[in-house]
Amino acid sequence: MNILKTTWLAAMLMLFTSLAQAADLTIEITRGSDRATPIAIVPFADGDDMPQDIAQIVSDDLERSGYFEPLERRAMFERPASSDEVRYGDWRALDVRYLVAGRISREGDEYRIQYELMDVSGESRMIAESVTAGRQGLRDAAHYISDQIFEEITDIRGAFSTRIAYVTSSGVGDETQYALHVADADGRNSQQILSSDEPIMSPAWSPDGGKLAYVSFETERPAIYIQDLASGRRVRATSFEGLNSAPTWSPDGRRLAMALSKDGQPEIYVMDIGSRDVQRVTNNSSIDTEPAWSPDGRSLLFTSDRSGGPQIYRLDLGSGEEERLTFTGNYNARARFAPDGEAIFLIHRGNNGYQVARQDLESGRLVALSDAGQAESPSVAPNGTMVIFATQQGGNGVLGGVSADGRASFRLPAAQGDVREPAWSPFLN
């Protein structure tokens, strides 16, 4: 009964808040990769005024990845709309490796986008495809095109059609308002899915992309909730005495790892979502928190201060064996696996403050990726090419992104207030 009432209220809150247009985040590229491949994305010939600049969205996507360096439009002295119109020599002279051209026609309420990808040096066509979308689906269509181009050239699946969840806060002291949002991976199309005058923390995507688990203090105690994104329905998964924190989904979507302190100090537990049974998997007198599943679901990373300061450990769920992974510096926390399981991304404190770092598991070598600052909450793109994280800019919390090799970076500031705790969705298509 209580859950039902809670759900209904949540739905009402969502209706209320969706009326107020949430401010989107806006991408700012802060550093391009020096190894980026030059590409030209020619503005698509569209005839009419288009509600979205498809070629610009594709260009921004590819640039943000750090893999590509799009040619500026003002440097394009010809604008082919199809491969027939391309004079390859002209583009070679601009040192462009790849070229994208396209045209858009309108058929009733639908837009038909025909685009082609060309290899400039080979003078060959790599992709020719037609995509149809309604007005509301144009940005999705653009991200789809980015995914196709990215995969064709890099052999890595594109992650531009994914989403991010994040937490915002505005106001100070007792007047602070907290909210949980979901937006496209480029920060646009943001939707507020929960608001509260108590803290919201630790959003985590289910592996099918349909649900978020998170921590909310709305009862003035931390509790873990699971919310269905399509319906807005939610349930309270745990509200034990003490900490209920840091939920993360197992790769099969059937279990949640979390940190609870119901038995004393914070320990890692695994909950079977179906039965709600909770099993304790760590046991010592220090803090154990921030669990993260390995891609194969057989082990968990977690942060523990059993050695004095926080360090990353790996727990084999089958054998129960624990192994310390980080030895560089005296503060390493909140690790997440790369999708291939061969590296971890974490927060490392060194001479430059708190930075996102990558540690190769075989060599044990740790490399800082983000700029000096106060990075938190790294979350890895499902294709492993980028990490999104929270940082500070001008005294406000903003989201930052950095390529997995550290060469390219971007920021996603909000118009106002603080943004933090980004969580990158799995592949959604």
Next chain:
Amino acid sequence: MQLKPHARILAIALSLAFVAGCSSTGGGQDGDLTGSAGGADRDGVTTDSADGRGVSGERAGQRADADGRIPETRTIYFEYDSDAIRSEFESVLTAHARFLQNNPNASVVLQGHTDERGTREYNLALGERRAGAVERYLNVQGVSPSQVEVVSYGEERPAARGQNEDAYAQNRRVVFAY
């Protein structure tokens, strides 16, 4: 130190009056006071987030008399990366311990906080450790564990904004919320 019998009766009466005021403004439907352990039965969503704010219970009934008064100082501060009680705050803790012993119907939530440096979920655990250190101190002084609850907010509810040591120092704290 024990109160004289008549003062003690007064203190209990005042604290009961305080508790009554607390529960009526705190919005509890069943007269339950400041949240028993877990608090899981309270209505989930903060309905006041959309249509106006509820009055929070901790602001109510702060004025009482003589020894029935909740100690004035309700926040103590910590050094960086430490849960040690600083000697300058021992008298504050002793005063709260005495109040709670003299008012067995009163209860307090120890809200643990950290500064913003480091990761949020680890800081949540550190905030709990800080509040837990205060809880143990009170228990050693004879306060019943049933009167004390720990809730950590980590770095989620800063008292001061800013990336400087002054703000950090104000944020590393435990608040007594009656």
